[in-house]
Structures are given as structure tokens and as C-alpha cells.
Amino acid sequence: MNINIAPLKIIREQIEAFTTSFIAVLPNLLAAVLFLVVVWLANKLIGSIYSRVLARTHMRSSLKAALQSLVSVAVWTFGLLIAATIAMPGLTPTKLLAGLGLGSIAIGLAFKDIFENFLAGILILLREPMRIGDYIEVEGISGEVKKITLRDTYLRQVDGDLILLPNSVLYKNAVSVHTDWDRKRVTIIVGIAYDEDVAEGRRVIEAALKDLDTVDQQRPVEIFAQAFNSSSIDFEVTWWTGSRPVEIRRSKDKVVEAVKTALDEAGIEIPFPYRTLTFKDPLALRSSSNDEDPSQGVENT
Template sequence: MNQFTIDLWKVLHSYYLGFVKLLPRLALAVVLFLLFLFIARQVRRWLLPKILRNSEDSLLTGFLGDMGYWIVLILGISVALGALGFDGAVTKILAGAGLSAFILGFALKDIGENFLAGILLAFKRPFHIGDLVETQGVKGRIIDMTLRETIIKTLDGKDVFVPNAGILNNPLYNYSVDDFLRLEFSVDLDNREDYKKAIPLIENALKETEGVLHESHQHEAVASVEETKSNALCMKVSFWIKSPEAEKESPTIKSRAIQNVLHALKQHGFSYAPQKAGSGDS
């Protein structure tokens, strides 16, 4: 029993001496880590206003600031471990982190994919906050974006959280890129009517409709024969509007345009079948 106590004391004493010998290095490592932690915070605090001067993108600014912070912090951890004499441990930690990332990459494939997609969208984004977009059957305005998902407020007030990978891998329709939106509807005239006379009447009625654009050749109101039926001549009518508030204005402008076109045709004696309105935003 006495021998066991002596051996235990020797082991504890050796650990104590080793700890005392390590104290200066430990103190230096703590000081170095705290120094790098301070520098990392200052780098992030310094980067944010610098980036904001050249970019109004809050997501990209925050991402770059966090990236600078973590790069400096990881460097500080490596230097602190080196001061403790754990140079080999740094290599093992980095190798272990790479292996862990490889394993977790399979386990959390969807999360990692959305995270990487968020980074790509942050650097080269096909939309901005407030844009009217449509993707994967969801149509609404962008209200926020994180590195994992994009939040879209639909036209009926729902908040939809769309994974970034889905946006990156699927078609995205942005109606706010140039602030123009095309609307369509159709009018069924009697098959015996002269469509050549009806076309200018329809186009003039559209030009006189409030909210319909007609100043530019690229955004002219157009009427054309879409198809003929046994007793009807189907006229396709399309026109352009400004789209900053498309979800509020387009139904009103479209209704006004239909009424004006039907009134003009009726005023000039044209006979038409009950009109078949259809939305064709593009």
C-alpha cells in the first residue's frame, strides 16, 4: 500500500512539474489567442464599413465580414497551439477537420448544398430584396435571404422559405429586373367581322387606358389573330405596364384595358362572343 502511494505521488509530482514547466507557454498561448480574438473582431468591424461603401448588399457584406473574422481566429488558434508545442496537433486537427467535413458532407448533403448555393447567390445574385420573382411555383417578393434559404412573401401574404439550392438549380423569373411586365387577354369576335379594322381599334383603346405603356416601340400594345374557330375569331391582346407594384396594379389595369377594348369594339358595331380573359404574364 505504501509503495502504491509512493508511485502515485511520483506520477502526480511529475505531472505537477510538467504543468509548472508548461505554465509560461500556456500563458503565452492564452495571450496570443486573446490577441488574435481581438484582431479578428477588429477585422470584422473594419471590413463591414469598407465593403458597405462599395456594396449595398447586406448579405454579402455580412458574409465577407464573418469570413475575415473566422480566418483570423483559426490562424490565432493555430499560433496558440504552436506556442504550446503542439505543432503536430495542429496538423492532426486540420486533417481531422477535413475528414469530419468529408463525412458530414454525406450526412448533411442538403444543408451543405443550400449553404454553398447561398454563398454563390450572395456573390452573384439574380435578384435583390423587394424584387417580384417566381420560382418552383412560388410567386412573390423577396423579403430576406440567409446563407441557407430565401424568404419570399407571396401575393396572398404567405412567407415561403425556399432552399437556396432550389433557386440555383431551377428557373427563376424576375419581374423586377427592368420594371416592365406584359399582360395578355383574348377577345372572341364574330367570325364574319373584319379583323383588319378591329386591330387598330383595340390598339388605340389600349393606348388610351391609364397605366398601359405605349411610348416605346419595345413596349407597344399589340393585337393579333391567335386562332379561328367555327363561329369565332380569337384575338390575342397584349400590353405592357410598369411593374414595381405589379401585384397591386396589374389586376386593375388589366380590368380597365378589357373594358376599354370591349367598349371600343361595341361602339363601332363589332359583334363578339363573351370574352375569355386569361393572364399571361411574361
Template sequence: MEFETLLMDLLRKGIAFIPNLIVALVVFVATLLLAEWAARSTHRAVKRQSADSETMLLLSRIARWTVLIIGTVVALQQVRFDVTGFVAGLGLLGFTIGFALQDISRNFVAGILLLVRQPFGVGDAVEVAGHAGSVLDINVRDTVLKTWDGEKVILPNMDVFANPIINYTELPLRRRTIRLGLGYGEDVNRAKRLFMETIRGVEGVATEPVPELLVEELGDSALTLVLRFWIDQSKHALFGVHSAVVQAIKEVAEREEIDLPYPTQTVRVEGFLPGEPS
């Protein structure tokens, strides 16, 4: 009699458990499908950012396992499984791994944020963390630059993310400033006119914004002129145009006999010179 009662009790519990089991199975199957969709969607989204294959694979796996873990926890809850210990264990494991690999973790998170924000792309000319050059590669752990001197620099993404970033490619117009001394005996207006005509004729100097030549100060040996002009570095070499402007100014000064004096000092000696009678 007791056996029959126990059997009936188990049967009732089993029948009552079936709906929960079905729901749990449905949730788990849906989790598998959703995890696959999340992985593919992440792969496509990261691929549009021109990321490398390693980055795409890593982020796809993270998306898949994140969905799988959440879905598994939800499915276990449907069958009245106590997931408190399971979740606590995952949290402790994550904390331990994160603490042990905190530098790697920070660079990884910074890499993801850089991929999302996109402050620069591969091939862009940038300056970051004291290094300037073109971007060769962007990974989830580091960013690779080729400096103007031809050196390969690997920067941890945390350093890139935590420092100001100058993207020269995004705004290609760059202003250059040249200071030159003009002799006090020269006609300032004439010199400015000749210099401006010369500058406008140099290939690569932008017409907008308009170049300007101003008198900055009265120096010890000359008037100090300040020349400011702009270069579209997406079309012209920055340093090449700068060099051409300097050379053109020197040539027109020599041709028009405009005095660009060297810094000089006048020494005034009072009293008697050595050897002279007092």
C-alpha cells in the first residue's frame, strides 16, 4: 500500500514536472539558436569595422557563450534547479580570472571600446601616446603604428584609449607656421606683397583658408613676421609643401634683394680700450 502511494506520488510529481521540462527544453533550444545568431551578427558587425580575423573570432565566441550561459540559467530555473550556487561560482571564477589577468582584461575591454567608437581606422595618420604615424592594425589587445621614421610601434589598447588621440586623416587640412626676420630698412608692405604672391604660387598651399602674413613683434635685429598657411595632406605631402614654401621665400628674397638678416647684437664699449692712453 505504501509502495502504491509512493508510486502515485511520484507519478503526480512527474506529470506536474513535464510542463516545466518542456518549457526548459524550449528555452534551451531557443538559446542555442539565439547564441548562433548572436555569434554571426557579431561577426558581421565586427567585420564591417575592418577588424582582423582573430578579433572577429574572439568577439563571436564571447557573444555565443554569453547567450548560452544566460539561456542555460533560465532553462535550469524552469525545472526548479537552484542556480544560486551556479551563478555565484561563475561570478567567483570570473572575478579570479579578471584579477589574475587584469592588464590583459583592461586592454581587451579598451580594444572593444575602440572598435565601437572608431576614433581611427587602418591607414589613418594619427598621433597617440607620444607616437605619430599611420595605423597598420587594430586588435582587441593592441594597436600597431608605423611611425614617420619607419618604426613599428605596438601600443597596448589601454594606453591608446586613455590618451588623447589626434586623427590627421579625419581632418586633412593642416596649418603650418613659419617665422622669419625682416630687416628694419625694408619696405614691410612690399615684402609682404611679394612673399604672399610667392606663397600662393607654391603647389599644395590651400587657397581656403586664406594664407596670412602678419608682423608679430619688433625683434632685436629684425621685424618678426609670422606666415600661416594650410595644406591638404590628403592630396599633398605635408613636409614637402612646407619645404617648398621656405625655399620659395628664400629665392624671392634673394631675387628682390629683401634683407632677411641673421640675428645680430650691437656691443657698446664705454671707457678706454686696453692699450690706449688714459
């Protein structure tokens, strides 16, 4: 049986050519790997020195971490470019930069959102619109800022859930920083009956808030008769307290309790909503007593 050895010869020649080429470039590859080890050590050394320098500044920890990451990325980018030219001597810096220029267009289109969040993270860290521990709200999402990275901001909601919010959302939308100031104004509505004296009701409510420890006594408590409601005269009661959510809830709890107690002790009615029902025809009411006539009706208007 005749065996055609031409394909086997071609495969053998290709393997020999590949082996010869690999052996020829092996010193360059080893040199490139060795250079990357040097880059790794240099990155560690530069990171250590940079950390010591930043430790003497008053920058926020999140901004320090972001700057360290940028320095590390720059060192590795520069090192990889040099390693590529060492491994492939025919690859000149001009050709490499030209290739990166063409490839960056495709990479930019593919990773547009990532780069957008990355740049937004840098701008947020530099502008310092919020701090770790602040309570913020954006696009209906609220929580405590736990961590700010170059891509995401970590928010811990009051129910314990952790939200990873892309930095571009924070940068492009209006953000409410609730704890930017340590004080916040809180408002509730208190209603008294129409038969009560409005001035006396205002005085009683104001006295109820006077000695509460959750009400900032250095700022005025404001009480305004606001509206004629369906069954009450409504007061708008405003005071200042701590800006954190738990402080606001605790203050509201004590204020509502104190106002209710004070109005009750003063004999001032907090009315329930009244409803007046009108019937077209007389409404027949049946008595539970067997001695009464069940057919007797009572007319209601």
C-alpha cells in the first residue's frame, strides 16, 4: 500500500519552523518576563512610597485609594508597552501606538459605560460632593455612602440592603446629600377641632416641644395655622433636629407623643374625620326588642 508522505512532510516542516522561531525569540520572551517581574517590584515600591506620601495629606481615604489605583495602572501600562517591544523587536513604539490608536476606538465603543463610570468616579472623588457616612438620595434610591470606588458607589439602605450605584448616575443626576449639614428641619401636621381656640392650640403645641431633647432648642420652633381641613384646623409644626434618618424618626416619635399628651391634658380635641350620610328615602331601623313594632322606621337626612 502506497502512503502519500507529502502532507506529513509539510506538517513536519511547519513544526520545525515553529520550533526554530520559538527558540529564536525565547531569549526575548524571557527578557520580557524578567522585565515584567521588575515592573511588578517597581509597582510595589512606588505604591509603598506613594502611600506614605498620601498618609501625610488630609485627603479622604477613598480618594487616596483611587489615586493609588491610577498610579498602578500607569506603571503597568508603561511596563507592558516596553515588555511588548522587548518580546517583539520588530514592533517599534510608533507601530505599537498606531495599533493602540486603532484598537482604542473599538475598545472605547465596547466599554463605553465602563469608561464613563470610571471618569465619573474620578470627578466625584476630586469634587468631594459627599463623604463616607453621608445619607444621599438620587433617582429614588437612598442610603448611607459606605464606599466610593472608581466605578461604583456603595449605598447601605436603612433596611440593610446594599446598592451598587454606577458613578455616572451620581454624576449626571441631581443628588440630595441629607447629612451634608448636621441639622435638618422636620415638619408634621397637627389638627384641632373647629370649636377649639386656635391661639390656645398654638400655645399648647409650642409648649409641648419646648423641653424635648430631640428638638434643637437653639433654633425657633415654627407653628402656623395652615388650612381649613374637612374636620379640623391644621397646624404646620416645624422644628430642627439631627439630620440622620434615625434621629429624624426618633424626634418625630417624641414630638407626636408630646403634642398628643399636651392637647389631651388641655382638653383640646383632635377630631376624627366626620362623614355625613344622606339617604334619598327614609331608612327603616329594626329594633332588637320583640315588643316593638319592627315596621316602625326612622327618617334620616
